[in-house]
Amino acid sequence: MAYPFQLGFQDATSPIMEELLHFHDHTLMIVFLISSLVLYIISLMLTTKLTHTSTMDAQEVETIWTILPAIILILIALPSLRILYMMDEINNPSLTVKTMGHQWYWSYEYTDYEDLNFDSYMIPTQELKPGELRLLEVDNRVVLPMEMTIRMLISSEDVLHSWAVPSLGLKTDAIPGRLNQTTLMGTRPGLYYGQCSEICGSNHSFMPIVLELVPLTYFEKWSASML
Ligand SMILES: [Cu+2]
Secondary structure, three states: OOOOOOOOOOOOOOHHHHHHHHHHHHHHHHHHHHHHHHHHHHHHHHHOOOOOOOOOOOHHHHHHHHHHHHHHHHHHHHHHHHHHHHHHOOOOOOEEEEEEEEOOEEEEEEOOOOOOEEEEOEOOHHHOOOOOOOOOOEOOOEEEEOOOOEEEEEEEOOOOEEEEEHHHOEEEEEOEOOOEEEEEOOOOOEEEEEEEOOOOOOOHHHOEEEEEEEOHHHHHHHHHHHO
């Protein structure tokens, strides 16, 4: 989860988020270079009186300042498309979990099991135990095996919601009447927090998401205890 006054992203827990962080740094570096150049030129123009009064046109420099931005745009667009297609890929998932957004809680269904489903409500502030996170803890966590490809199916029962877990690089809209699909792959065990990311009504802030990524053997024990 994020810590107070955090400026950057959360640490990556999935390969996709790793890629997204690299792409963010790459794009930010380009932005820094352009900003520095523009600032330098502005300061130069403000502090000198160097003007070439007889210059009417300059073909060479115009060619450069047309082609150079085009190359920079390509350098951003190509890696961006690469990640876009990687996120779209569903490669042979070993587990499917369906989540439905409700006003205002999430419900989960492990569709590979006969009868494994539950609702996940936020724990109200007055019922929190010491050390628990306000507005982020839920009564039933989504337990999932780590280092496995999981297919998340996301939909909604009433209004638009959005199922988001920042450290996994996930944010998928939950749309009534439509089943959205995304791949979830955690590389580390732990607790991962997210929140509904679509303004969905008066209790929009009170429908958090908590993933508990565990090794496969623990997941098997948990699923057996839930049946
Ligand atoms: Cu919502």
